[in-house]
Amino acid sequence: MGYTLAVIGCGTMGVAILSGIFTRISQESNESSDLPTKFIATVGRSTSIDQLRSSLPSTSSAAKDTTILSGDEGNLEAIRSADMVLLACKPYMAKTILEKQGVKEALSGKVLASVLAGVTMAQLQAWAPEDCEVVRTMTNTPSKIGQGMTVITTIPASSPSTTSSRLTAIFSSCGLVRFVDEKHFNVCTALAGSGPAFVAMMVDALADGAVLMGLPRAEAVEMAAQTLAGTARMILETKTHPAVLKDGVTTPGGCTIAGLMRMEDGNIRATLARTIEAATLHAAGLGQDKK
Numbered sequence: 001m002g003y004t005l006a007v008i009g010c011g012t013m014g015v016a017i018l019s020g021i022f023t024r025i026s027q028e029s030n031e032s033s034d035l036p037t038k039f040i041a042t043v044g045r046s047t048s049i050d051q052l053r054s055s056l057p058s059t060s061s062a063a064k065d066t067t068i069l070s071g072d073e074g075n076l077e078a079i080r081s082a083d084m085v086l087l088a089c090k091p092y093m094a095k096t097i098l099e100k101q102g103v104k105e106a107l108s109g110k111v112l113a114s115v116l117a118g119v120t121m122a123q124l125q126a127w128a129p130e131d132c133e134v135v136r137t138m139t140n141t142p143s144k145i146g147q148g149m150t151v152i153t154t155i156p157a158s159s160p161s162t163t164s165s166r167l168t169a170i171f172s173s174c175g176l177v178r179f180v181d182e183k184h185f186n187v188c189t190a191l192a193g194s195g196p197a198f199v200a201m202m203v204d205a206l207a208d209g210a211v212l213m214g215l216p217r218a219e220a221v222e223m224a225a226q227t228l229a230g231t232a233r234m235i236l237e238t239k240t241h242p243a244v245l246k247d248g249v250t251t252p253g254g255c256t257i258a259g260l261m262r263m264e265d266g267n268i269r270a271t272l273a274r275t276i277e278a279a280t281l282h283a284a285g286l287g288q289d290k291k
């Protein structure tokens with residue numbers, strides 16, 4: 001059965017998720033899929049409409065057919081027309097958008113899935129009508145190329161089965177999906193949500209080292225990124241512990257251990273672990289009113 005998805009606040013993350021879905025739709029011949037069949041996206045300013053249109057995959061007919069609206073009236077029209085609403089605005093905007101006149105009525109009986117960092121289920125439930133099914137998700141920008149990592153709050157057994165199957169279909173088209181309890185959401189936000197920035201900085205730094213040693217920038221970035229992607233795939237596909245994989249590369253007296261010792265001198269393990277700690281603690285405050 002076809003259904004309509006509205007993405008409210010369709011910026012970087014909304015585009016990444018829609019791109020994942022549109023690419024999957026263009027590859028799929030299965031008409032009974034749990035993916036949406038109609039799409040509406042909203043932005044804040046009318047001047048952002050053209051920019052959003054040009055950010056969506058140009059070869060996808062679902063992208064071309066997507067309705068793009070703006071402002072409060074656009075949000076209301078989108079929510080009224082939708083079966084499932086994906087909230088993808090900035091965390092601090094959620095309350096204002098959901099408490100606008102008419103929005104509560106428009107959300108009645110629908111699924112509201114949030115991708116917002118730091119905004120809790122309890123907050124969303126307080127702003128939505130009682131008969132609206134609220135779900136929290138956290139995903140990341142590689143969703144744009146189907147290589148994302150998404151976590152979804154555990155869905156109660158009492159919910160309609162379409163909630164889980166539709167959300168799984170949407171986020172599976174963006175990459176890997178896991179269901180986790182809400183208590184883990186801030187750390188998932190740090191690790192998966194912010195993770196691409198941390199990893200991109202590592203690639204940039206490794207490439208800088210290679211440039212320092214004379215390798216041209218383009219080759220250095222490609223080599224660093226492919227080495228990271230290949231290592232990550234090996235960990236995922238062979239389920240090898242990262243430490244075992246590291247040991248396999250490390251020849252006694254060789255160059256790898258020389259490099260690893262420099263990493264240890266730089267306290268890189270603690271630095272990376274503390275990076276996740278700092279981002280997790282910060283994520284917890286994102287959806288909260290600043291006093």
Ligand SMILES: NC(=O)C1=CN([C@@H]2O[C@H](COP(=O)(O)OP(=O)(O)OC[C@H]3O[C@@H](n4cnc5c(N)ncnc54)[C@H](OP(=O)(O)O)[C@@H]3O)[C@@H](O)[C@H]2O)C=CC1
Nearest residue numbers: 009010011012013043044045048088089090091116117193
């Ligand atoms: N960026 C990331 O990597 C990740 C982000 N997230 C979460 O995703 C959410 C969005 O982040 P991101 O995509 O980076 O943010 P962006 O700033 O890229 O997108 C926000 C969008 O909201 C629109 N908007 C502003 N005001 C309104 C309004 N009143 N009604 C409807 N739309 C409005 C903006 O339009 P306009 O430009 O016209 O103002 C813009 O399109 C955040 O809550 C963040 O925590 C989660 C995981 C990863």
Ligand SMILES: O=C(O)[C@@H]1CCC=N1
Nearest residue numbers: 117189190193194286
């Ligand atoms: O930096 C942020 O707050 C958002 C949430 C996770 C990634 N970007």
